[in-house]
Amino acid sequence: MMSMNDIDEVFNKLGFGKMQYIILLACLIIQMWVSNEQLGFAVVIAGASCELDIANHRVVWLVSGNFGSQMISCYLWGEISDQYGRRKVLVLAGLTANFLSLLSACMPEFWSFWAFRTLAGFFISGNVVCIMTYLSEFTKVSLRPKVQNIMSYAIGLSLIYVPSLAGVLLPLKMKPIRGWRILLICNQIPGIIGLLLMVLLPESPKYYLSVGNQEKAMKVMEQVCRMNRGKGVTLESLGVDSLTQPRLRDSLMNTDRCHDTKTLMTKHLKFICIFFYIFFTLSGMGFSLPTWMLRIRVLANQVEEQKSVCNLIKDDLPQVLECELGYDKMIAPITHGFVVLGIFILTSILLIRLKRRVVIIIYILIAIAGCVSLNFTNHSDLILLGFFAIIDPPLCSLRLASSLLIDLVPTHLRGKAFALISMMGRAGVLVINLYVGLTLSKICYVTFNLLILLLIGKQFLLLKFTFYTKEISIVCGILVLILPSEYKVRSLIMQK
Template sequence: MELDEALNSIGFGCGQVLVLVFSSFANLLAVNESFGMSIIVVASSCDLGTTSAQKSLMMTSLMVGMTLSGFYVGYLIDVKGRVRILRWMLLVTIVLSVASALMPEVYALSATRFLVGVFLCGPATCLLGYMTEFSAPHARPRLVVVFSLGVGLSLIYCPLVAKLFLPKQYCAAVDGAYGQPSWRYLMMLYTLPGVIGLLGLCCLPESPYYLMSVKRKEDAYEVLRWLCRRNRKNIDELHIELADFPRETIVAKANYFKLVWDDSIRLVKPPYCRDFMVCTLLSFGMFLISLGLGMWYPLLRSQDNSQHRLLCDVLSKPKNFDQAKNVTAATELPDFTDPIYYGIAYICFYFLALLLLVCMSRKHVFVCYVSIAALCGLALNFIKEPLAILICFTMMMILPGVMITLVSAVLVDCMPTQLRAKALSLNRALSRLGAIFGCLLVGLMLKVSCVATLNIFVAYLMFCIFLCFLLPK
């Protein structure tokens, strides 16, 4: 039988749960490393004496490392094996992250964060593919939603730990010097889920799909036996005999650049071109909306809209924007209440997606989420009630953000095993350009025309509705 049929016969049980749990912990590290830096750059500003440019460097160095290493990491995972490369990358990521917390000055810290990004790219991009390759295709959409809860949990974990661990006055002086820089210990705490995930991955087997793709059928059969034992089934009673895995190319000893070129060109040629391009354009839009609009969120939350103005009136002509701020306020950390609520909202919409997947197809869930986000964007052109503006603005950001991992799951189902990690890595690298484009769009056009800027995002959301109908089942 085919491997999909064999996994369907084994069913869902404790084996898949173990893979899901430990993969989710490792994924939590990937989100913590990205989101946690937004807190660290503020908390470390007095200790390191950072300027605005240096804070930007600290924030972007991780993303640059992930973008530059993305496709090569995908190549390694497709050629050398899923779990083997993920274990080493998680280990090196954790070691480098702890080392970055001990760096004495900002440029050394930024350089170390760049290296963290180089190795973090694997867990951040390809854990999803590894996790889904232990389950039958019909169970994957709901598994991906549960796996994606790590994003919402991280949005709660990072500010909550900071709220409990960091002093409120992060520039408070003790005997003429700054107090113990607790932000360094906070960076180490952010790696804790990754340690749990690494220990778990050391006990998990290789992906059966990868083993079949490199003609290691006996090893793949042992992985199925491992799943049966955890699921309390006898593999002999299931009468599983695996059919040969269809593959055009096997891992060959050839020039690296030729191998990468051959596989890359296959992603943009039939039969994979259409699905890859649709998923990439959709992911680009999700990053564009969720992160591009994210630049506006702090500005919106800091404004007083008691006069019931339109969103663009609030953002284009912010009240008290030119007045000097209280100098002492700059030494106080925010209370982190908003990010915690933001994370709770993410989790709620993930659970809603999980419920919707029970009664409708994945494609229709995507259409529903993108359509609601587009309607919220259109409504922002007309509504003036402050609470309604906040709700629509937040939903317009969160709903596309929820879809990022779900779109990657579609790509997992579309791509053959030998191209899967490369497709995921290239898709995520191109999608991150959407976040960069969104940030530039806001920075360059907001003062010129807020209405035009807002409706560019809305127009792309409407384009994404059309793309959702093109997704495979």
């Protein structure tokens, strides 16, 4: 009689071996490209500001177009990945986004550039939705937070890679191809390499099980077995003749396309709502503020007098930003990259002794401290450090929260779940980006004084977005405490 083997138990037998290392490498390279497109793009905008006449309101248009299209398309890619597989979405959406980004580097004026960046964002979200799900489904449960955090080292590497190249390319005075265009093309190189490597890798065996394809799931696991344990070892020799996993679909024949979403929003409503708020907050802070940090940093270097952020913006933001960005202007972004990489490495160390929830709460407290520091800091380096504290811990917290979501949600719902919370994350980027762009240079002091009277009552400098992120960070920390502990997560996974 054929016995059913839990796929996670089989992964425990096979260990974290050669196959997982290759998959981790491919995902890390793809993540580096995605970060080039989302975070490193701030450097491209700074380099293109003069040629394409990118003023502050146009920065809002660029960021809103890119992340708005991501928000719109997230659910579509989640649906497709649950129906047709994670790997197909990664490869097809990724290569299309690569092509559109390369075309955007050739656009002669702002609006055509904006259009292609918006289209590229539509397809980039396919990789945002699927990359962590794909990696997690080849990794045993106990290692997921650590492995996904290691993959996130790519964010720090991207934040070093882009400004390092920019320091060399942006000062070049070439016609007709400007340095920022070459930089945008170079940003696509990791994506091309990672996606070509992904073509050679198998589809997720857990996806195959979720759609009832036992034969293909066994074939993939045989491939993992040979790669990890040697050619002489087979699943049969390990006593594995069939596979299953907890919490499969109630009916593989269900044709209602909204059935899985209804299941997700009923059986997992409490957790999904908490993740909505967490991702809205942390994504908004982590992805929208780097663009403004770089612009404020460039502006601060043009002003000899030491001023607080709000005074600097009020007095000097209407001036034209510097067009010649040399390597000296890229020192701060490169430093930022090393800080992000260092925090992710620190996270790996902390996860040896601490639970995910504890690490997330610690990082949220650091972000709150960074928000408070911007109320009164007037030294340019301390302002930069304050921005680092606001941006980087939320980025790291996002990865840990993502791994927790993947553990909580069944395989056949993961694509949609990650798509929905990614939509909320992109909504957070849009809201905070629009908020900063519309208020930063016009009503900074009006906003500041109103917040002082209504919320704080203290007489010191405070940006509205700084206080806002501090308040939502506090609420976000409280919501993290509501999430289940590691023990409860494991119990939920085993429920059938």
